[in-house]
Amino acid sequence: MDKINHYCGIDVSKDTIDVKSIQTGHKVYDNNFKGFRKLLKESFPKTHFVMEATGVYHEKLAHFLYNKGCSVSVVNPLVIKRFSQMLLRSTKTDKADSEMIFKYATKNHPNHWKPLAAYIEACKDLNGVLSLLLKQRTALLNKQHSLQSKGCKETITLRCIKHCIKNLNLRIKLLEDQMEHYIELHEPGLYNRLKTIPGIGKKTAVFLIVITDGFRHFESSKQVSSYLGLSPSILTSGSSIKGQSRITKSGNGHIRNLLFLSSFTACKYNPACKSLFDRITQKGKSKKLALIAVANKLLKQAFAIAKSGESFNPEYVSMHPTMR
Secondary structure (H helix, E strand, O other), X not given: OOOOOEEEEEEEOOOEEEEEEOOOEEEEEEOOHHHHHHHHHOOOOOEEEEEEOOOOOOHHHHHHHHHOOOEEEXXXXXXXXXXXXXXXXXXXXXXXXXXXXXXXXXXXXXXXXOOOOHHHHHHHHHHHHHXXXXXXXXXXXXXXXXXXXXXXXXXXXXXXXXHHHHHHHHHHHHHHHHHHHHHHHHXXXXXXXXXXXXXXXXXXXXXXXXXXXXXXXXXXXXXXXXXXXXXXXXXXXXXXXXXXXXXXXXXXXXXXXXXXXXXXXXHHHOHHHHHHXXXXXXXXXXXXXXXXXXXXXXXXXXXXXXXXXXXOOOOOOOOOHHHO
8 A cells, every 4th residue: 555656636837736636636836835835745645746847837846846755747748638638628727637637647657757967957958048049040041031132232231130140150159069068078978979870960969968868768769759750640541531741840840950951961971871861762752751761760870879888880780679
């Protein structure tokens, strides 16, 4: 009986947390340390707390409970959404969400959550700001191209745009250099091994480690591909519905772009990727499709290197089924 946990479903919002458990039913607490302490005081000793990943709002509560020695699970919101759809739920309130998380936990017994290493958290914060700066730079580059295409001369508008782009480039490089510094300091072995893969450069290696947390929480390369949005999505049904196959594009778009760009180099210098690219294009498939397949191949190689602890070997064929 000591091993049985009492599950507690928690829906986290900006200011409050809605809690559903057998002991207290539905209750609402403040989303601050005072509310966390009250929640812990009113819960069973062996309660397993389960919550959705809600941006940054859940992190303070998850870290608090974990540091107090509690069992904690953080579930992907899409999983809870699909679970509620399976039960044909139509109500969408904080109270109903906490109850749905509670039902999901009691039925599926989610895995325990552990906080990321401090340097990974720091890199993710850097990556968040970096993503914003990249979007701003893209918008400015598009505007610059638009003005130049219609024959706009060197005006104050163009000068302002160029100045902003130059400033953004400096900030982007500063953030990327800081991320690389963290990875070189804390993950030198994996970082150097990933760079031995033809096609994987410094920037791609850094982002792969940051986004996947060093591939620690993945059991297969297919899981990594799905997590990064590079897995194919096929829509077919009977003889009437035959949708075009395309990647899901879920997860981090920047790392997908880096892997796609890396695939151009890999097609030339990575033997396995070159063979794959040639085989697909010879069948009459598009080069873009072949490059996406090469990006997935690079992910498989990176996963194999991370799990095996070995550097890249073009003749190496892993005997482990999850690394093929």
